[in-house]
Every structure is written in structure tokens, then in C-alpha cells.
Amino acid sequence: MNAHTEGAGSTARYDAVVTPLGAVTIVATGEAITGIYFSDQRHRPKDAALGDHVDDDALVDAAASQLVEYLAGDRTDFDLPVHTHGDAFHQAVWNALRGIPFGTTTTYGQVAAEIGMPQQAQRVGQAVGRNPVGIVIPCHRVIGADGSLTGYAGGLQRKRWLLELEEPKEIRASRLF
Numbered sequence: 001m002n003a004h005t006e007g008a009g010s011t012a013r014y015d016a017v018v019t020p021l022g023a024v025t026i027v028a029t030g031e032a033i034t035g036i037y038f039s040d041q042r043h044r045p046k047d048a049a050l051g052d053h054v055d056d057d058a059l060v061d062a063a064a065s066q067l068v069e070y071l072a073g074d075r076t077d078f079d080l081p082v083h084t085h086g087d088a089f090h091q092a093v094w095n096a097l098r099g100i101p102f103g104t105t106t107t108y109g110q111v112a113a114e115i116g117m118p119q120q121a122q123r124v125g126q127a128v129g130r131n132p133v134g135i136v137i138p139c140h141r142v143i144g145a146d147g148s149l150t151g152y153a154g155g156l157q158r159k160r161w162l163l164e165l166e167e168p169k170e171i172r173a174s175r176l177f
């Protein structure tokens with residue numbers, strides 16, 4: 001996944017894909033993915049801000065294909081150019097999220113420490129909740145310090161589903177229910 005690639009002055013465009021988690025809107029600007037949103041997601045931009053609807057776009061279609069493969073359990077990472085817009089703090093948090101490996105979790109406090117602001121776990125949580133490229137930038141892998149599933153802009157049921165999808169097979173096999 002490339003972190004900061006985008007054509008200057010490019011028009012945003014989007015399409016939606018149906019997934020096991022519901023409809024997901026994929027937004028691209030220039031040569032980068034700039035948004036992945038559930039239809040009922042908190043902090044989702046208004047539809048008018050998503051740009052022009054496209055039915056046939058190589059980048060949006062590639063993102064849709066990779067997302068579907070990931071949700072089917074056939075992919076563990078994404079190979080997409082991604083660009084995010086935000087202040088330095090948000091960018092630091094989103095960059096830290098990019099480094100969380102598939103099948104693992106971390107805490108808001110650990111992310112805060114990683115970006116050099118160990119007292120800012122709550123602020124990290126706010127930035128995680130505003131991640132514009134959910135799933136691809138894996139904000140679902142951040143949990144509460146006590147191991148609880150806390151906040152997810154796409155809803156806690158989706159967060160649980162995503163974490164179960166990524167759960168190592170040996171852990172899944174050892175569950176009683």
C-alpha cells in the first residue's frame with residue numbers, strides 16, 4: 001500500500017460494492033484511494049462530497065476486488081495507492097495503523113506511545129474513528145486497554161466480524177462457541 005500518492009487537482013470519483021458487511025463506498029482521487037465508507041458509518045462525508053459516480057474505473061474496481069477478496073478470507077493485505085487528508089496528528093495515527101499486522105491487535109494507548117504522545121490515547125481514539133480509508137488502513141485492529149471492543153465508526157458488530165475474520169486459525173479452533 002503506497003501512503004501518499006495523489007494527482008493534484010484531480011476530481012474525486014466513487015462507486016459502491018456490496019459486501020458481507022453491507023454496502024461499501026470506495027472513493028478515489030487522482031491515482032489514489034481516498035475513502036472507504038460503510039453506508040451508515042459515523043464521520044462519512046455527505047454523498048455530494050464523494051465526487052462523481054463511476055461504473056467503470058480501474059482503480060476503484062481494483063479496490064473493490066481486493067476488498068471482496070479480503071472479506072472472503074482470500075487476502076491478508078492490500079496493494080493499493082492510498083492518500084489521506086488530515087493534520088499532522090491524524091496522519092501520524094493513520095500511519096501507525098498501517099503498521100498493525102493482519103491477525104493482531106493493539107490498543108489506543110500503544111498507538112499513542114508509538115507516535116510519541118503516550119498521554120493522548122483518547123485523542124488517538126478520535127483520530128482512529130475518523131480514519132477515511134477503513135479496513136485498508138486497519139483501524140478495526142485497535143481495541144481498548146482491557147481487551148474490549150471499543151468504538152468503531154462502522155459499528156461494533158462489523159469490528160467484531162473483521163477481527164474474527166483475521167483471528168489465527170489455532171485460536172479460532174480452540175474456542176468453545
